[in-house]
Amino acid sequence: MLSEINYLLFNSVLLVSFVACAVYLVFFFSQKEKLRKVARMIFIASGILQSCYIFSRYLIAGYTPITSQHEAVVFFAWSVTWAYLSFHWRYSVRNFGTFVSVLVFIMLVIAAFASRDFQSLAPALQSMWLPVHAGVSVMAYGFLALAFCGGIMYLLQERELKSKKFGFFFTRLPSLDSLDQLNSHCLAAGFVFLTLGIISGSVWARQAWGTYWHWDPKETWSLITWFLYAAQIHQRFTVGWRGKRAAVMAIVGFCAVLFTLWGVTYLLGGVHSYAR
Amino acid sequence: MPAETILLLGVNHKNTPLAVREKLALSSGYEQPLQELSKIDGIREYHLLSTCNRVEILVYASEDVMVEKALQKFLFGDALSPEEYDKYLYLYRNEEAVHHLFLVAASLDSMIVGESQILGQLKEAYRWASEKKCTGPILNKLLHKSFSVAKRVRTETCIGSSAVSISFAAIELAKKIFSSLENKRVLLIGAGEMAELAAEHLVGNGAKDVVVANRTLERALDLAKRYNGQAVGLDEVVDQLERVDIIVSSTGAPNVILHKADVKPVMRNRLNKPLFFIDIAVPRDLDPELNDLDNVYLYDIDDLHNVVELNKAERDKEAIKAKRIVDEEALKFKDWLAGLAIIPTIAALRKKGGQVCRLELERTLPRLKNLSDAERKTVEKMAGAIVSRLLHDPVVFLKSESCTDQSDMKVDLYRSIFGLEKE
Numbered sequence: 001m002l003s004e005i006n007y008l009l010f011n012s013v014l015l016v017s018f019v020a021c022a023v024y025l026v027f028f029f030s031q032k033e034k035l036r037k038v039a040r041m042i043f044i045a046s047g048i049l050q051s052c053y054i055f056s057r058y059l060i061a062g063y064t065p066i067t068s069q070h071e072a073v074v075f076f077a078w079s080v081t082w083a084y085l086s087f088h089w090r091y092s093v094r095n096f097g098t099f100v101s102v103l104v105f106i107m108l109v110i111a112a113f114a115s116r117d118f119q120s121l122a123p124a125l126q127s128m129w130l131p132v133h134a135g136v137s138v139m140a141y142g143f144l145a146l147a148f149c150g151g152i153m154y155l156l157q158e159r160e161l162k163s164k165k166f167g168f169f170f171t172r173l174p175s176l177d178s179l180d181q182l183n184s185h186c187l188a189a190g191f192v193f194l195t196l197g198i199i200s201g202s203v204w205a206r207q208a209w210g211t212y213w214h215w216d217p218k219e220t221w222s223l224i225t226w227f228l229y230a231a232q233i234h235q236r237f238t239v240g241w242r243g244k245r246a247a248v249m250a251i252v253g254f255c256a257v258l259f260t261l262w263g264v265t266y267l268l269g270g271v272h273s274y275a276r
Numbered sequence: 277m278p279a280e281t282i283l284l285l286g287v288n289h290k291n292t293p294l295a296v297r298e299k300l301a302l303s304s305g306y307e308q309p310l311q312e313l314s315k316i317d318g319i320r321e322y323h324l325l326s327t328c329n330r331v332e333i334l335v336y337a338s339e340d341v342m343v344e345k346a347l348q349k350f351l352f353g354d355a356l357s358p359e360e361y362d363k364y365l366y367l368y369r370n371e372e373a374v375h376h377l378f379l380v381a382a383s384l385d386s387m388i389v390g391e392s393q394i395l396g397q398l399k400e401a402y403r404w405a406s407e408k409k410c411t412g413p414i415l416n417k418l419l420h421k422s423f424s425v426a427k428r429v430r431t432e433t434c435i436g437s438s439a440v441s442i443s444f445a446a447i448e449l450a451k452k453i454f455s456s457l458e459n460k461r462v463l464l465i466g467a468g469e470m471a472e473l474a475a476e477h478l479v480g481n482g483a484k485d486v487v488v489a490n491r492t493l494e495r496a497l498d499l500a501k502r503y504n505g506q507a508v509g510l511d512e513v514v515d516q517l518e519r520v521d522i523i524v525s526s527t528g529a530p531n532v533i534l535h536k537a538d539v540k541p542v543m544r545n546r547l548n549k550p551l552f553f554i555d556i557a558v559p560r561d562l563d564p565e566l567n568d569l570d571n572v573y574l575y576d577i578d579d580l581h582n583v584v585e586l587n588k589a590e591r592d593k594e595a596i597k598a599k600r601i602v603d604e605e606a607l608k609f610k611d612w613l614a615g616l617a618i619i620p621t622i623a624a625l626r627k628k629g630g631q632v633c634r635l636e637l638e639r640t641l642p643r644l645k646n647l648s649d650a651e652r653k654t655v656e657k658m659a660g661a662i663v664s665r666l667l668h669d670p671v672v673f674l675k676s677e678s679c680t681d682q683s684d685m686k687v688d689l690y691r692s693i694f695g696l697e698k699e
Contacts, residue, residue, distance in 0.1 A: 161452060162567065164579045170452065176550065178455040240547025243571045 002060055009053040010074075010116070014108050016046040017077075021105040024098040028172060036097070040088075043101055047081040054078060061118050064131040066138065070114035072261070075134075077107040079142030083189075087146065093182050094174035099149040129204035136200055137222075140193030144229070144250075144257050147186035151250035154179040158244055176243065183246050184236065191229050198222055217268035221260040228253045280320065281339045282414065282613075284373035285347055285365060286332030289387045292364040294578045298559035299355040302326040303528055306404035313350060314410065318343045321412040323405040323419065325380075327397045328558035328577055329387050334377060336414045370613070374418060375606040381422035382429040384598055387581045390435040393470075395426045413685045414616075418609065425605045432601060435594040443470075443477040445583040446554045446575070450478070450522060453552050453573055461485040463520040465513055465534075466527035467499045470556050474524045479503055487520060489513050491527070517542045517551065524554045525561040536565045543569060554580070615696070616687050622671055624696045629663040670694075 020042040027035035054074065057065035065071040084100045157173040160166055173179075201219070202212040213219060232249045235241035241249070287300060302309050306324060313322045313333070321336040333351060337343045348361050356364075368376045379385040383394050402419045405411050411419065429435060447457070454460055460483045464471040467490040475486050486505035489512065490496035496507035508516060510533070517523070517539065527533060543551070553574040555562040560576055567574040614620065637659055641652065674690065690696075 157452070161449070161573055164575065166583060175452050175455040177453065181455075239544070240549065242548050243550065245548075245570065 002056065006053070006056045006060060007116075009049065009056055010112070013046060013049045013053050013074075014112055016042060016049055017101070017105045017108050020046050021101040024101045028095055028098040031172065039097060039101070043081070043097065044085060046104070047078070047085055050074065050078040050081060057118075061121075063121050063126070064134065066130070066134040067121065067125060068115065068117070068119055070111050070116050072134075072138070073107055073111040073114065075138050076141055076145075076261070077104045077111065079138050080104050080107070080145045081142075083139070083142035083146055083186075087182075087185070093150070093178055095172050096149065096153070096174070096182070099153060100146065103145060103149060124208050127204065127208065129200060129207070133197060133200040133204050136193050137197030140190050140197050141257055141261065143186045143190030143193060144254055147183050147190060147250040148254035150179050150182040150186060151247035151254075154183065154247035155244065155251075158247070180242050180246060183250050184242075187229060187233060187250065191233060194222075194226055194229065198226060218260065218264045221256070221264050221268075225253065225256040225260050228256055280336060282334070282336050282370050282373045282418070283344065283347070283367070284332060284334045284369075284376055285344070285351065285367040286325075286330055287351070287364045287366070288330035288332070288385065289578065289581070290385075291366070294558065294560065294576060296355070296364060297329075297331070300331045300351065300353070301328070301558050302331065303530060303559070306401065307408070309350075310405060310408050310410055316343065316346045316350065321415040322410050323402065323415050325398060325401040327394065328556070330380070330385075332380070334373065334415065334418075336412065371606060371610045374609050374613075375602065377418065377422050378425045378602045378606055379599075381426040382598055382602055383426070383435070384429070384595055384602065387577070389595055392430075395423070398426075399423065413688045414613075417612070417688070421605065421609055425602060428605070429598045429601050433594045433597045435598050443474040445580040446474060446524070447477055447481055448583050449573070449575060449580075450481075450552055453550055454521065456482060457522075458482040459484045460522055461487065461520040463487045463489065463513070463516050463523045464499070465489045465510070465523065465525040465561065466491075466529075466557065467495045468526050468528075471524055471526045472499060474526075474554065474556070475499070475503060478522060478524075483522065485520075487516055489516065514538050514542065518546050521550070522552045522554070524556065526556045527561050528557070529561055530559060532563050533561045534566070535563045536569065539566055539572060540569060543571060556580075615691065618674055618687065621687055621691060621696065622674060624691075625667060625671065625674075625694055628694065628696060629667050633659050633663045 020039055023035060023039040023042055027039050054065055057071065066075050080100065081104050084097070088097075153173055154176060156169045157176055157179065160170045160173075161176065201222075205214070205219075206212045228249070232241065232246065232253065236246060287297060289297070302324070306326070309324055309326075310322070313319065313324065313335075318338040318340050319335050320338075323334040325332045325334070331351065333347055335343075335347065344367065348358070348365065351365070352358075352361055366376075376385070381395060381398055383390050383392065386394050398419075402411070406416065450457055450460075457478060460478075462475060462478050462483045462485065464475055464486065467488050471488075479486065486500065486503035487508060488496040488500040488505060489508045489510050490499075491510055493507055493509060499505075500507040510527075513534065525534070539551070548571045550571045550573065553562055553566055553572065555574065555576040558577065562574060562576075564574065564576070566572050615624065637656055641647075641655070644652075644655070647655070670690070674687070
């Protein structure tokens with residue numbers, strides 16, 4: 001019974017996200033203010049459904065559903081959605097929702113193709129650290145994904161402004177300054193979570209494997225990602241890496257995040273490769 | 277004597293790039309070029325307009341290829357070879373020239389359709405030409421008419437209300453670079469009218485400080501005072517770049533005054549905070565390569581045009597209405613011009629005489645009840661004779677030698693005296 005609900009829930013998440021994404025895109029083309037509100041309501045609904053789905057999986061599995069490939073990606077999409085919605089509550093960036101909803105939808109489609117089976121939890125993962133470490137890390141990825149979206153928007157807008165050919169994006173995208181601020185805020189939030197994720201991970205590693213750090217590929221790549229973002233933040237405050245450079249770095253950083261999440265698991269292996 | 281024609285030739289922003297226009301622009305004022313124009317043979321009246329978007333010569337001259345050649349040579353000087361002229365030049369005659377002038381005056385040919393600066397520039401140009409006695413009855417009438425056409429367009433259409441000046445376009449852009457203009461600092465290089473207008477718009481949109489740099493400090497102080505700003509010398513511009521965000525440059529300098537190498541080190545000092553350069557000077561003040569620097573955005577006059585295109589659709593509708601007014605007025609002027617010829621004037625005079633005669637007869641005859649048919653005929657004849665006797669000398673005068681030369685002014689006066697304009 002519960003697993004049927006669970007199955008239906010995921011399909012409805014997929015459907016609602018698709019609708020949200022579609023309405024956002026229609027809004028992006030037509031720029032009718034009414035549609036934006038509709039799209040936002042649907043996107044919130046999608047966020048709530050995602051929460052329900054994750055909770056239902058938790059009830060069935062009895063542990064935080066973040067270990068399989070499917071679960072990790074759903075959790076990722078969930079964190080992007082809520083990171084966006086929480087940001088939106090503070091301040092709004094014109095047409096940001098369109099880009100985020102597309103990203104979320106793509107993630108959910110990827111999740112749909114992964115196996116949805118429940119796996120028994122490896123002994124090493126049976127710990128209260130699992131939700132803390134994985135949850136915090138994925139939250140970091142959520143914010144970094146927003147910085148990535150902002151970076152893409154920045155590059156599109158900057159290209160129009162520099163080339164002086166004002167096409168499709170010029171009126172639809174927000175100002176460079178607000179995109180740069182978005183980048184800086186998302187990065188700051190993402191970086192804090194990323195740091196907490198690595199610290200909680202190493203504490204957990206001490207308990208589970210006896211050492212804080214043992215250069216497992218995933219750890220190494222997390223560290224590389226962390227340094228990428230740390231350098232970026234440092235450069236912003238000291239020599240003013242902003243604008244285009246910051247946008248490019250946000251995109252490069254996010255590629256490193258994706259590689260840490262998937263590339264390492266499939267290409268490099270290591271003790272972290274549970275989620276297959 | 278060859279026939280006379282109104283001739284208008286020039287280059288504008290539509291088919292001539294800024295790089296060529298800035299070579300042709302008359303940066304030394306109108307006086308000297310007008311004098312040079314007067315030396316061309318066959319020109320009766322002439323007028324010259326030079327703005328950042330166009331250089332146009334308007335003449336009333338004998339219909340002669342040599343005149344056209346001489347004018348082209350005057351316009352392009354040594355900037356281009358004669359083979360290249362055709363690529364940029366437009367040349368209108370008579371009705372077409374009138375039509376074009378009206379379009380320009382009504383701001384329908386402007387880069388930013390509906391902006392009002394052009395009318396002021398045209399009036400200024402006319403003031404010069406008439407002061408130097410370059411214009412005569414034809415061009416005087418034509419230019420005055422163009423002012424009234426512009427006024428009619430302005431009052432009868434909404435083209436001016438949604439009109440966007442260059443500065444408005446600049447603000448659109450600034451808002452895409454900085455999210456708001458609040459607390460942004462503005463540096464004006466050159467304290468001309470354009471700079472003033474831009475400053476007004478920027479401050480109106482929330483910009484905080486205005487720094488004015490000018491060759492003469494006095495003018496800078498004047499302008500700065502109005503915005504509680506600060507005045508500096510031109511040599512302090514580079515230092516100021518560290519503190520400001522938006523730069524509007526509009527000096528009359530013949531060369532580039534700010535180079536890429538000047539700005540590059542500044543960006544490091546200001547931690548790469550964006551700089552927005554607006555170059556409304558022709559010839560350009562700012563090195564076009566500034567735009568290659570990260571976080572530096574440089575727009576010259578032509579670039580601003582593209583921004584304006586964005587809200588073009590709205591104005592296009594009004595422009596159609598305005599064009600109809602221009603067409604109408606151009607036709608009226610054509611009739612006036614045609615009437616200036618001697619033969620039609622004589623015909624109009626005779627027609628008017630006949631009309632007066634008939635009108636008076638119709639009024640008088642019914643009151644003379646006892647008249648026989650023969651007597652009635654005599655009275656009619658007498659009235660007719662009085663009119664033709666009265667008109668005989670004026671007609672002879674019109675046909676005489678003294679009118680074939682310098683005829684326009686006389687014919688024009690003649691037509692006013694006899695009230696032939698109203699028909």
